[in-house]
Amino acid sequence: MNIPKIKFQIHGDDRGSLVALEENKEIPFSIKRVYYIFETKEEVVRGHHAHKSLEQIFICVSGQCKIRLNNGKEMGEVLLDNPEEGIYVAPGMWREMYDFSEDAVLLVLASELYHEEDYIRNYDDFLAYINQK
Numbered sequence: 001m002n003i004p005k006i007k008f009q010i011h012g013d014d015r016g017s018l019v020a021l022e023e024n025k026e027i028p029f030s031i032k033r034v035y036y037i038f039e040t041k042e043e044v045v046r047g048h049h050a051h052k053s054l055e056q057i058f059i060c061v062s063g064q065c066k067i068r069l070n071n072g073k074e075m076g077e078v079l080l081d082n083p084e085e086g087i088y089v090a091p092g093m094w095r096e097m098y099d100f101s102e103d104a105v106l107l108v109l110a111s112e113l114y115h116e117e118d119y120i121r122n123y124d125d126f127l128a129y130i131n132q133k
């Protein structure tokens, strides 16, 4: 599966760089929640779940990490190592985040507040959910 990267516009000058992200503009949904993941150990794999309706944008604003996405039929992997770009993660994608560098900060913009009921945390349940759709 190809995972396209979204390239953000940089407002750069001799002071440095700035990326601005607005809901329903650069971000294709209304942003209800922001969280970030950092100090994840290199050998750790996070995620191992899918969401029923949550849409998200992942941006590695510092360091690097890899993202594996699986829609129940196909799998794809992408390296995030640039604060100028991100990926859109649709609902119904099993996700794993791994190979975090020591300085990695994975910023996530989310379309919904935190609802544990939106998670599918068992892989067999995920496949059953995808196949019934």
Ligand code: T46
Residues within 6 Å of the ligand: 033, 035, 037, 046, 047, 048, 056, 095, 097, 108, 114
């Ligand atoms: C996702 C990937 C990329 C909250 O209380 N509020 C929140 O908004 C979030 C995201 C998490 N939590 C709590 C729930 C757990 O007790 O933080 C703890 C760690 O969450 P979790 O094990 O789900 O973390 P990851 O890194 O496996 O997954 C997270 C998001 O949960 C998930 O939506 O897509 O990052």
